[in-house]
Amino acid sequence: PKQVLEMSDKAGSLLSSKGSLKGKDDSAAKAKGRKVQFSKEGPFESVMNGTKSAGKDKVANGGKSSATKDPHQYEQRVDQELPENFKCLMDCEAAVMLQGIQDHMVMLSRDPAIKIPASFDKGLHYAKSSSKHSNPEAVRSILEPLKNHGLTESEICVIANVYPETADEVFALLPSLKGKRGINSKPIEDSMSELAKLKQPIFTV
């Protein structure tokens, strides 16, 4: 109980103050055994990643469990499976989709009744500046097979977005991969060298 109270305080202070992260690291380390309390402690859900205790934890399983019981944000990790009706998009894929809508914008804006979400521009700008590939389909076809080697959809998207040069970089940036059974570096190395072939000159005229 004492341990839990401590966590609650830290959780409270973490959630009420912007930017403070000290509480998070400490509490996560202490939280390992205490799953029952996690329904309130959003940010500490990460320590339950990959483990389930029968019936007790309400917040396990990332995106699939109901978030409605938790008044505070609990976070999905990038290495968890997303809910079924969500699909990850690589930044390059999103850039293509959003640009397509932007192209229709002139026509759309003629109709004053049509409203465009406020975040659209920022989203488009980010997608375009973050996108490092001119050929999303090629990237998809290179990385998709990695799903057979244990990577999740979202991990594949992170790899595409970051555009690592070596398998080393992949494992450094996605430490969760190291923990997974069945992940070996060979398929990832192969994919990285395939991706490297796609690399275009950075400076475009």
Place this chain on the structure above:
Amino acid sequence: MFLKVQLPWNVIIAAESLKPGSLMLQRAILIRLLTDFAAKKATKDMGYFLAVTTLDKIGEGKVRQHTGDVLFPVVFNAVTFKVFKGEVLEGVVHKVLKHGVFLRIGPIENAYLSSSKMPGYVYVLGENPYFMNQKMPKIAKDVVVRVVVIGTKWMEAEREFQALVGLEGDYLGPISAPDM
């Protein structure tokens, strides 16, 4: 990262908009959907709403008893943006403070990178302050930095996310972006 989501929503059309001719009706439903979509701005589960991409299905309308409006169940696809713990992203510095910097990552205005998560960096005071490191490029306003997301927070009142990011780890840090 960007997400493509398929959503079932209920769109309510006021009786006044129900003119004969299905084309006007479809338009009314679409306009209503886009309006509702834009108004929503963001949700905790799906992140920031960016755009509706396709309309999959418009179901049969049901008249609502007391108001006379008609409710149409609609299924559509949309693009959203949400960041996840553990994700590696690139953000642009827009504010430098003594204890850290604020980055913009897409629609997220305030991703905080604390100085405690910038190993090796020290704050340099000045008119345009920045963080400096012996071995790495400096972190200043408008610099692009590759970070890892340590945590996220959904703020119900403002309907937006904040993120906590860090540089602890290999291959993270400022990127010398040639074309930005």
